Amino acid sequence: MRDAGVRRDVGVAIGDDGRILAIAPDRELRAQFPKATEIDCAQGVLTPGFVDSHTHAIFGRSRHAEQEMRAAGVGYMEIAKRGGGIHSSVRDLRERSEDDLVMLAAERLARLAAHGSTTIEVKSGYGLSLESELRTLRVIRRLAQDLPIRLVPTFLGAHEIPLEYREAPRSREDYIAVLIDEMIPAVAKDSLARFCDIFCEPGVYTPAEARRVLGAARAQGMALKLHADELEHAGAAELAAEIGATSADHLAAVSELGIQALANSGTVATLLPGTMLFLGRNKQAPARAMLDAGCAIALASDFNPGTSPTVNFPLILTLGVSQLRLSVAEAFIAATVNGAAALGLAGEVGQLAPGFSADLALFDVRDHREIPYWYGDQRCVATWLRGRPGYAPKRLSH
Amino acid sequence: MRDAGVRRDVGVAIGDDGRILAIAPDRELRAQFPKATEIDCAQGVLTPGFVDSHTHAIFGRSRHAEQEMRAAGVGYMEIAKRGGGIHSSVRDLRERSEDDLVMLAAERLARLAAHGSTTIEVKSGYGLSLESELRTLRVIRRLAQDLPIRLVPTFLGAHEIPLEYREAPRSREDYIAVLIDEMIPAVAKDSLARFCDIFCEPGVYTPAEARRVLGAARAQGMALKLHADELEHAGAAELAAEIGATSADHLAAVSELGIQALANSGTVATLLPGTMLFLGRNKQAPARAMLDAGCAIALASDFNPGTSPTVNFPLILTLGVSQLRLSVAEAFIAATVNGAAALGLAGEVGQLAPGFSADLALFDVRDHREIPYWYGDQRCVATWLRGRPGYAPKRLSH
Numbered sequence: 001m002r003d004a005g006v007r008r009d010v011g012v013a014i015g016d017d018g019r020i021l022a023i024a025p026d027r028e029l030r031a032q033f034p035k036a037t038e039i040d041c042a043q044g045v046l047t048p049g050f051v052d053s054h055t056h057a058i059f060g061r062s063r064h065a066e067q068e069m070r071a072a073g074v075g076y077m078e079i080a081k082r083g084g085g086i087h088s089s090v091r092d093l094r095e096r097s098e099d100d101l102v103m104l105a106a107e108r109l110a111r112l113a114a115h116g117s118t119t120i121e122v123k124s125g126y127g128l129s130l131e132s133e134l135r136t137l138r139v140i141r142r143l144a145q146d147l148p149i150r151l152v153p154t155f156l157g158a159h160e161i162p163l164e165y166r167e168a169p170r171s172r173e174d175y176i177a178v179l180i181d182e183m184i185p186a187v188a189k190d191s192l193a194r195f196c197d198i199f200c201e202p203g204v205y206t207p208a209e210a211r212r213v214l215g216a217a218r219a220q221g222m223a224l225k226l227h228a229d230e231l232e233h234a235g236a237a238e239l240a241a242e243i244g245a246t247s248a249d250h251l252a253a254v255s256e257l258g259i260q261a262l263a264n265s266g267t268v269a270t271l272l273p274g275t276m277l278f279l280g281r282n283k284q285a286p287a288r289a290m291l292d293a294g295c296a297i298a299l300a301s302d303f304n305p306g307t308s309p310t311v312n313f314p315l316i317l318t319l320g321v322s323q324l325r326l327s328v329a330e331a332f333i334a335a336t337v338n339g340a341a342a343l344g345l346a347g348e349v350g351q352l353a354p355g356f357s358a359d360l361a362l363f364d365v366r367d368h369r370e371i372p373y374w375y376g377d378q379r380c381v382a383t384w385l386r387g388r389p390g391y392a393p394k395r396l397s398h
Numbered sequence: 399m400r401d402a403g404v405r406r407d408v409g410v411a412i413g414d415d416g417r418i419l420a421i422a423p424d425r426e427l428r429a430q431f432p433k434a435t436e437i438d439c440a441q442g443v444l445t446p447g448f449v450d451s452h453t454h455a456i457f458g459r460s461r462h463a464e465q466e467m468r469a470a471g472v473g474y475m476e477i478a479k480r481g482g483g484i485h486s487s488v489r490d491l492r493e494r495s496e497d498d499l500v501m502l503a504a505e506r507l508a509r510l511a512a513h514g515s516t517t518i519e520v521k522s523g524y525g526l527s528l529e530s531e532l533r534t535l536r537v538i539r540r541l542a543q544d545l546p547i548r549l550v551p552t553f554l555g556a557h558e559i560p561l562e563y564r565e566a567p568r569s570r571e572d573y574i575a576v577l578i579d580e581m582i583p584a585v586a587k588d589s590l591a592r593f594c595d596i597f598c599e600p601g602v603y604t605p606a607e608a609r610r611v612l613g614a615a616r617a618q619g620m621a622l623k624l625h626a627d628e629l630e631h632a633g634a635a636e637l638a639a640e641i642g643a644t645s646a647d648h649l650a651a652v653s654e655l656g657i658q659a660l661a662n663s664g665t666v667a668t669l670l671p672g673t674m675l676f677l678g679r680n681k682q683a684p685a686r687a688m689l690d691a692g693c694a695i696a697l698a699s700d701f702n703p704g705t706s707p708t709v710n711f712p713l714i715l716t717l718g719v720s721q722l723r724l725s726v727a728e729a730f731i732a733a734t735v736n737g738a739a740a741l742g743l744a745g746e747v748g749q750l751a752p753g754f755s756a757d758l759a760l761f762d763v764r765d766h767r768e769i770p771y772w773y774g775d776q777r778c779v780a781t782w783l784r785g786r787p788g789y790a791p792k793r794l795s796h
Binding site: 062318321323326367369373 | 680
């Protein structure tokens with residue numbers, strides 16, 4: 001991850017099939033493709049579009065009131081116990097129509113794309129009932145067809161234990177049975193999700209429960225992800241490595257054994273530094289120890305209404321450098337190549353190289369290191385998906 | 399600072415003199431001012447434009463290479479010793495023409511304004527010679543005349559000891575003599591700065607030196623500011639309070655005595671949480687202890703090429719809540735009313751109230767708490783200065 005492979009004074013040739021044909025100096029490209037349409041990138045920096053491999057972008061109301069509750073010392077689990085947190089998003093989403101959710105999410109995904117993300121994983125998980133989880137996944141499917149963004153759907157029915165399964169006559173075990181016997185088969189039947197994810201954390205799902213739920217999902221053909229060791233260690237990273245999950249995400253409380261397990265596995269360690277920032281926690285995932293151990297690290301936004309309402313992926317790069325102490329090259333690779341690996345798309349997106357999908361982002365800077373540097377600004381001026389125009393938040397200037 | 403005075407379903411009437419005449423429901427305003435031109439704010443949130451009371455916006459090259467040096471463990475003072483840091487900006491600025499600096503700063507100030515700042519304090523301090531400090535201040539004066547932003551100039555010739563005064567035959571004492579005997583009188587003669595500031599920190603200027611320099615500036619009619627107790631405690635906050643500085647800025651390493659001194663003074667405590675974030679330091683100023691003691695707190699961006707290259711003031715509000723544990727109301731007041739106080743403009747800007755200058759920012763949100771919440775996004779859609787259009791980064795939508 002030392003070398004991001006930055007090249008200067010080159011252009012990118014894109015074929016009619018939306019794949020990259022060549023990267024070379026303009027003169028060579030003009031000789032090789034004399035009939036090509038040219039787009040002037042105005043001396044900006046062209047990157048692979050960011051691969052944001054962890055978002056919860058389908059939700060109803062924003063939850064801005066919780067930010068200052070937390071600042072006043074009310075904890076994450078306590079907000080949840082008071083009926084806030086995830087459960088307030090669940091109540092809200094269940095009441096909304098598919099069309100309403102499409103409209104809300106389309107605007108939010110457009111904002112994510114306007115900062116340079118071209119592939120975005122989107123989880124369900126604010127439904128927590130068969131009907132509302134399937135509705136959420138149908139929303140993602142419609143958005144994937146309508147928007148110039150590559151969306152990767154993940155089923156996260158195991159985001160929490162819904163409140164109605166916390167009191168007799170129903171139990172958490174009943175909800176886990178619904179997950180395994182009803183939801184996962186229904187999701188698989190309509191191919192509504194590529195991944196199955198679970199929030200494996202003390203107070204939410206145990207590693208033993210995660211093993212059962214994910215085992216059922218794998219049996220139905222889904223690949224696996226875990227919300228692992230976010231706030232407290234539970235051995236979730238070790239579990240992710242053992243079962244061959246595609247990624248283990250969060251990891252601020254990962255153990256030394258968990259790091260070793262991830263390093264010895266094909267599981268990508270997905271770090272979400274924006275979440276810890278927004279939560280006001282100084283504890284970030286031990287990224288340098290992970291890199292030293294040989295882990296593959298991805299960076300993602302964790303875009304969600306409770307703990308990380310940012311759409312600005314370059315700010316996540318900033319935090320990758322300033323908080324996780326990555327080099328700029330490591331941060332870019334984590335945001336592109338390794339983000340793609342965290343979605344099982346390592347051969348398809350995340351690189352500017354022949355054969356890869358022409359998913360690109362253009363930034364109004366002269367050096368790629370300026371993208372994490374001008375923190376909080378919007379420097380992305382255009383994106384392309386499969387070679388076609390995506391979002392153009394700003395005008396190209398000369 | 400508990401109540402930000404949020405009002406719903408009202409409009410703002412602005413007079414031909416650029417001052418706010420009234421704030422009332424639309425119907426009342428239409429009855430009172432039947433000939434007024436109406437601007438539809440599309441149900442967005444209108445705030446006083448942010449008052450960014452601490453920036454170093456006049457510089458040449460960006461210093462993006464230092465971010466990953468720091469991430470790799472090279473310290474602030476060590477980067478300075480290696481000839482990086484402030485000194486690299488000094489070498490760079492000295493070689494640039496006034497026109498070049500105007501062009502660079504105009505673009506950067508426009509980016510700050512595009513996130514909602516309408517009043518911006520701008521310091522010199524990358525010249526560190528009579529000629530280049532005066533040139534910097536002339537740049538600020540030109541920009542203040544040309545741009546729809548209210549700029550407040552501060553003389554910061556005492557930003558560092560220039561390298562040429564660190565070896566025989568010249569000494570730091572010689573530079574202090576230049577500051578006191580040449581620069582301050584020249585700045586005052588042409589009324590080029592409203593404030594004089596000094597970096598009072600172990601390794602830079604001592605409190606005794608600060609007292610002499612600021613004493614000379616006051617004698618020439620300038621108001622006073624201090625970079626105080628940023629990384630190590632030096633008693634600079636105590637000094638600021640004692641000499642009646644308008645503000646003491648940074649304060650991450652302020653002592654209990656310093657907090658008490660500020661609380662018992664008229665000096666505003668200006669906190670710069672973006673700087674600590676970008677530097678990767680977990681230590682933030684003890685904002686809650688300061689508020690409990692009775693300090694007046696302002697928030698500012700510290701926009702500068704080395705330690706805080708952000709133009710996104712709403713992100714500073716986010717950090718005010720998430721890192722400094724302010725309520726949203728406290729953060730807004732710190733960014734407006736108290737920012738104005740930190741510039742001696744408390745009766746002129748920073749409030750939506752009759753008689754105040756109509757310096758406004760409009761945000762594409764429905765609740766003011768969303769401004770710090772959607773962290774890192776650009777939600778500002780328009781600004782006004784003295785009632786006239788400022789920056790319109792985005793289109794007003796309905």
